[in-house]
Amino acid sequence: MLAAQRAMGAYAKVGLETSTMGASPHQLIQMLFEGARSALAIARRGVERRDLAEKGRAITRAMTIVGEGLRGSLDLARGGEIAANLDALYAYMEAELIAANLHNDAHRIDNVDGLLASLQSAWSEIARPAAAPLATPATSAMPAVAGA
Template identity: 50%
Template sequence: MNAMAAMRQYQSVNTQAQAVDASPHRLIQMLMEGGLTRIAQARGAMERQQTAMKGELIGKAIGIIGGLREGLDLQRGGELAANLDSLYQYMVSRLLEANVKNDAAPLDEVAGLLRNVKSGWDAIGQ
């Protein structure tokens, strides 16, 4: 096992350990952090013309945003939950567009939107 593979394995175990002990609030933060990381990695893969890697990373970001959508309580969350649901749907469509058109602009847009949502979420926890 090379050093990079060992480091990735350690990070995976560390992330899993954090998730086990995390509050529901922290789990949402971790999802948002993971989404931002995957988007940034996808952008790097796009710049290096690593098409398969770009697609895989965008797919992971879409999965994370799907997880955020699934966490919404649309029955009790009212207008806020409905607005977040629409925003997450929009983010997914923009990520798909970034992948198909090999365009970094939608990646940057979604990262900015997700950072805004995350900053609001972070403020709730304080």
């Protein structure tokens, strides 16, 4: 049984590595949101089952994704007020997760998950216009706009 779990874990790791290799920066951030939210679901389950080890591992994973992945990807020098606000929000999430871990508090886990869900939804909306531009005769003759 343990060998099968290790094999499945190795398979999942290879799958993740393969999917990240071809991903755009936007898709990588989306994967970080998904990974953090998945870890929070496991942490919530750990709290409900009173499985402190599971909860601790999952919260640590979520904190790493939020702190090193999402927060670490911010360009504070060029990102202006939006980057500064996201930095503060990610710091708040990390503090909430520390408190959730210390107090076995599913409410704080849910709070962070809700914040991540909102950000993930907004992040998905950003990609939609760029992912499927509509080309009509009227718009196809227009010059391209940088950053659009």
